Amino acid sequence: MSDESQELGITETKSHKPGEWYAEVVQKANLADYAPMGGFIVTKPRGYAIWEGIQDALDTRFKETGVDNVYFPLFIPESFLEREKDVVEGFDPEVAWVTQGGHEELEERLAVRPTSESIIAPFMADWTRSHRDLPLRINQWCSVVRWEATETKPFFRTKEFMWQEGHTAHADDEGAWEEVWTRLDQYEEVYEDVLAIPVLRGKKPEHDKFPGADTTTTVEALMPDGKSVQGATSHNLGQSFADAFDITFADEDEEEQTAYTTSWGLSWRAIGALIMTHSDDQGLVLPPTIAPTQVAIVPIWQADTKDEVLEYSREIADELEAAGVRVELDDRDERNPGFKFNEHELNGVPLRLEIGPNEADDGEVTLVHRPDNEDSVADREGIVDTVEDHLDAVFDKLYETAEENLEENVREAHSPEDILGTIGKHGGYVKTPWCGDQACEEAIKEKIAAEIVMQPLEDEGGQSAGEVPEPEREECGVCGEPADEIAYFAKSY
Amino acid sequence: MSDESQELGITETKSHKPGEWYAEVVQKANLADYAPMGGFIVTKPRGYAIWEGIQDALDTRFKETGVDNVYFPLFIPESFLEREKDVVEGFDPEVAWVTQGGHEELEERLAVRPTSESIIAPFMADWTRSHRDLPLRINQWCSVVRWEATETKPFFRTKEFMWQEGHTAHADDEGAWEEVWTRLDQYEEVYEDVLAIPVLRGKKPEHDKFPGADTTTTVEALMPDGKSVQGATSHNLGQSFADAFDITFADEDEEEQTAYTTSWGLSWRAIGALIMTHSDDQGLVLPPTIAPTQVAIVPIWQADTKDEVLEYSREIADELEAAGVRVELDDRDERNPGFKFNEHELNGVPLRLEIGPNEADDGEVTLVHRPDNEDSVADREGIVDTVEDHLDAVFDKLYETAEENLEENVREAHSPEDILGTIGKHGGYVKTPWCGDQACEEAIKEKIAAEIVMQPLEDEGGQSAGEVPEPEREECGVCGEPADEIAYFAKSY
Numbered sequence: 012m013s014d015e016s017q018e019l020g021i022t023e024t025k026s027h028k029p030g031e032w033y034a035e036v037v038q039k040a041n042l043a044d045y046a047p048m049g050g051f052i053v054t055k056p057r058g059y060a061i062w063e064g065i066q067d068a069l070d071t072r073f074k075e076t077g078v079d080n081v082y083f084p085l086f087i088p089e090s091f092l093e094r095e096k097d098v099v100e101g102f103d104p105e106v107a108w109v110t111q112g113g114h115e116e117l118e119e120r121l122a123v124r125p126t127s128e129s130i131i132a133p134f135m136a137d138w139t140r141s142h143r144d145l146p147l148r149i150n151q152w153c154s155v156v157r158w159e160a161t162e163t164k165p166f167f168r169t170k171e172f173m174w175q176e177g178h179t180a181h182a183d184d185e186g187a188w189e190e191v192w193t194r195l196d197q198y199e200e201v202y203e204d205v206l207a208i209p210v211l212r213g214k215k216p217e218h219d220k221f222p223g224a225d226t227t228t229t230v231e232a233l234m235p236d237g238k239s240v241q242g243a244t245s246h247n248l249g250q251s252f253a254d255a256f257d258i259t260f261a262d263e264d265e266e267e268q269t270a271y272t273t274s275w276g277l278s279w280r281a282i283g284a285l286i287m288t289h290s291d292d293q294g295l296v297l298p299p300t301i302a303p304t305q306v307a308i309v310p311i312w313q314a315d316t317k318d319e320v321l322e323y324s325r326e327i328a329d330e331l332e333a334a335g336v337r338v339e340l341d342d343r344d345e346r347n348p349g350f351k352f353n354e355h356e357l358n359g360v361p362l363r364l365e366i367g368p369n370e371a372d373d374g375e376v377t378l379v380h381r382p383d384n385e386d387s388v389a390d391r392e393g394i395v396d397t398v399e400d401h402l403d404a405v406f407d408k409l410y411e412t413a414e415e416n417l418e419e420n421v422r423e424a425h426s427p428e429d430i431l432g433t434i435g436k437h438g439g440y441v442k443t444p445w446c447g448d449q450a451c452e453e454a455i456k457e458k459i460a461a462e463i464v465m466q467p468l469e470d471e472g473g474q475s476a477g478e479v480p481e482p483e484r485e486e487c488g489v490c491g492e493p494a495d496e497i498a499y500f501a502k503s504y
Numbered sequence: 505m506s507d508e509s510q511e512l513g514i515t516e517t518k519s520h521k522p523g524e525w526y527a528e529v530v531q532k533a534n535l536a537d538y539a540p541m542g543g544f545i546v547t548k549p550r551g552y553a554i555w556e557g558i559q560d561a562l563d564t565r566f567k568e569t570g571v572d573n574v575y576f577p578l579f580i581p582e583s584f585l586e587r588e589k590d591v592v593e594g595f596d597p598e599v600a601w602v603t604q605g606g607h608e609e610l611e612e613r614l615a616v617r618p619t620s621e622s623i624i625a626p627f628m629a630d631w632t633r634s635h636r637d638l639p640l641r642i643n644q645w646c647s648v649v650r651w652e653a654t655e656t657k658p659f660f661r662t663k664e665f666m667w668q669e670g671h672t673a674h675a676d677d678e679g680a681w682e683e684v685w686t687r688l689d690q691y692e693e694v695y696e697d698v699l700a701i702p703v704l705r706g707k708k709p710e711h712d713k714f715p716g717a718d719t720t721t722t723v724e725a726l727m728p729d730g731k732s733v734q735g736a737t738s739h740n741l742g743q744s745f746a747d748a749f750d751i752t753f754a755d756e757d758e759e760e761q762t763a764y765t766t767s768w769g770l771s772w773r774a775i776g777a778l779i780m781t782h783s784d785d786q787g788l789v790l791p792p793t794i795a796p797t798q799v800a801i802v803p804i805w806q807a808d809t810k811d812e813v814l815e816y817s818r819e820i821a822d823e824l825e826a827a828g829v830r831v832e833l834d835d836r837d838e839r840n841p842g843f844k845f846n847e848h849e850l851n852g853v854p855l856r857l858e859i860g861p862n863e864a865d866d867g868e869v870t871l872v873h874r875p876d877n878e879d880s881v882a883d884r885e886g887i888v889d890t891v892e893d894h895l896d897a898v899f900d901k902l903y904e905t906a907e908e909n910l911e912e913n914v915r916e917a918h919s920p921e922d923i924l925g926t927i928g929k930h931g932g933y934v935k936t937p938w939c940g941d942q943a944c945e946e947a948i949k950e951k952i953a954a955e956i957v958m959q960p961l962e963d964e965g966g967q968s969a970g971e972v973p974e975p976e977r978e979e980c981g982v983c984g985e986p987a988d989e990i991a992y993f994a995k996s997y
Binding site: 044047048051052053054055059063080081082083084085086088091104105106107109113120123133134137143154156170171173345 | 546606614616636
């Protein structure tokens with residue numbers, strides 16, 4: 012047998028080799044494995060449980076705000092993809108095509124959905140007859156396939172990925188904007204309140220919008236290695252899909268009008284951001300809000316104290332479980348406490364309760380936080396409240412660390428050298444005035460693979476049109492020409 | 505505008521044209537639409553909500569009995585499918601093949617999963633090293649594709665369908681059998697306690713087993729039109745997949761052993777059986793256990809009583825909602841009560857509360873059952889208990905009707921003429937001794953498209969080996985040769 016305690020150790024470090032470290036955490040914490048085909052992964056129970064937690068948090072919010080779940084076919088006929096020209100241009104290079112069914116060649120190729128606007132829009136057209144049918148809000152949880160030839164990075168870059176895609180139709184532009192912001196708010200909330208990851212809200216530059224969209228809004232999260240992750244996007248599609256697929260309705264005066272549509276999605280990339288943000292050289296770190304196991308109880312016994320310690324531990328486990336805490340009593344005989352400590356650390360269990368004969372005799376428990384190993388002793392009495400307080404404390408520590416990282420890493424720069432130098436030295440975001448010309452982004456991208464990941468939005472008042480505030484200086488940080496927009500440059504996942 | 509009250513009516517009848525009637529109920533109750541590609545459907549909010557109810561009922565049971573959810577890739581390389589010969593023979597004729605990724609021809613064709621044993625088994629091999637890793641129990645909720653050239657029948661026959669597939673590995677045959685029965689029990693429970701559909705438990709004849717299985721067990725439900733539906737299957741795969749994919753483990757003596765595996769699945773065909781079993785010529789009928797809306801409150805007002813009636817109705821709706829009843833207050837202004845009654849009937853809402861000024865003044869409510877329109881008046885006081893009692897009563901009526909249909913339609917027959925005549929006249933199941941020769945099934949099938957849908961199982965004691973009890977008579981009901989098995993013939997979906 013292999014030396015299993017060796018297997019628990021993460022050998023790479025987050026600071027020196029973040030890519031290798033990440034891959035190791037994913038595998039050793041049993042989140043995912045690589046599939047035999049490049050670009051695909053197998054999501055294991057611990058990884059899938061995190062996805063279920065994210066699904067649950069979002070799905071509840073969607074349902075509370077008028078969204079119904081549906082399921083559309085996995086395949087989209089080629090002729091449907093072609094009906095919206097930006098979609099076909101945007102996705103055609105990365106579509107996986109089904110060409111054979113059984114032993115027969117298909118007459119028309121079927122795309123494995125890269126996103127479902129083109130199959131959903133014709134049904135929206137069918138279901139939308141009167142203004143009373145609007146707003147129409149549907150969502151599906153599924154996987155999509157995009158055949159990109161890049162190195163596999165579990166949850167961040169895979170040819171097939173899990174996501175949800177929401178699709179809505181509205182009577183007017185205002186309704187569509189309201190929808191866009193509702194969903195962006197919910198994404199922000201799930202990132203911040205559930206995943207303990209603060210995000211920046213913004214929009215993508217024109218040249219980086221979703222194919223066919225008027226505006227693509229985004230929540231961006233800054234990773235500790237200085238790169239930005241696009242956390243989720245919410246698109247105002249204007250009337251482009253409604254025009255292409257005849258989504259019209261009779262208004263209150265029985266006049267035919269064209270609808271406005273939106274779409275919005277969050278993928279399992281959120282799991283990637285979660286791992287990357289909080290985890291460390293001992294393995295996975297998870298905020299208690301999403302951790303499948305929130306508390307691991309490790310009893311520490313000798314032969315003569317085993318019964319007493321186990322009974323005491325079991326009572327505490329039962330009490331916590333009854334209160335809704337996700338607790339695991341680790342009473343395995345074949346492992347010693349040290350091994351168990353390491354394993355729960357590796358697996359990202361936020362709080363460990365250590366219970367030996369002293370604790371049992373004194374009516375106490377020792378509590379140890381992940382990741383900083385802060386430990387304290389508390390009374391057995393009131394254990395539920397105590398544990399909940401400690402779980403909150405762990406959440407707060409994780410959130411604060413991530414927030415500090417974000418706050419310290421938004422810098423201004425006003426020349427190409429300054430932009431390149433700042434990102435090169437610190438990573439993070441560089442905020443600069445921008446003339447709006449894609450060539451200026453290219454000039455930076457060629458040198459250090461940083462791009463415009465987002466443009467900030469006006470405050471709430473102006474948000475309804477997705478406007479970007481004007482910069483204080485008025486010269487583009489790259490070319491020096493007049494600039495009336497602000498752009499955030501960063502390297503990104 | 506079209507005459508919308510006309511659209512609510514089901515024009516075909518269940519008894520005369522069950523196929524057309526079924527298609528009409530599915531569309532008019534807004535469960536599903538036909539997709540543009542033959543064989544595919546779009547599952548609409550009301551249909552998907554039923555699927556979520558089934559998922560919830562099963563997923564809870566799975567998790568309580570040691571199953572973890574996972575997600576495996578949508579695609580399976582052709583070479584993997586070929587590793588288990590029965591699988592490739594069984595599924596090759598109906599696989600959808602991806603041959604192109606972006607603009608490139610793939611080197612190896614990828615099957616869109618028709619079922620996932622061939623991609624899951626190699627990972628089970630990897631994850632199963634020691635007897636301590638067993639049993640290994642995983643499940644995924646996903647869709648699968650089988651390219652069958654048949655007419656589309658929503659939820660019953662579609663090229664893509666939603667299902668769950670569970671996959672387990674065990675140290676011995678006994679463990680595998682225990683698993684097979686646990687899952688069959690859970691399927692039976694969900695059919696009976698959630699869908700109000702009594703089922704028969706049995707096994708498939710040898711020639712109709714899942715490819716690669718030792719034994720395929722099934723729950724079969726009898727539809728009112730006399731045809732049987734295979735409700736879910738639970739397969740003992742013996743060691744065939746373990747042999748093909750090297751799923752071995754070190755036992756307690758460090759000896760290498762080959763594992764035993766099982767797989768089990770329930771698809772959205774359960775939705776088809778649900779619709780077909782309970783619904784009627786007025787539309788959908790749903791048991792309260794699965795109905796997305798359990799209670800519709802229809803206030804009936806004149807201008808001078810509107811405020812009073814609405815306030816009274818709203819209080820009742822709030823009280824029911826707070827108690828966890830899925831209630832909808834239908835306070836639409838633009839529809840009259842008669843239209844609303846029809847619509848809730850069509851949509852299969854099990855209980856309707858009619859509330860007019862008399863009810864409001866007298867502190868009462870009128871309750872009307874779906875499907876039999878039985879109505880009664882009850883006090884507003886204690887409304888939660890009253891509603892719960894009525895929902896239980898509706899469930900019981902539906903279950904009893906379905907149970908009677910099943911009990912009355914299992915008949916014995918002992919000659920080919922008798923089998924053909926009985927099925928021809930009554931539909932249902934014909935129980936007969938069988939010699940075990942597939943030719944005898946063929947002889948019947950050629951004449952009336954009835955087949956052996958299942959063989960009954962020995963009582964609990966003998967179940968652990970999936971044995972079929974011996975018949976009382978000992979001559980095959982078809983060929984007259986010696987018979988030591990019992991077979992149930994029926995037409996099937």
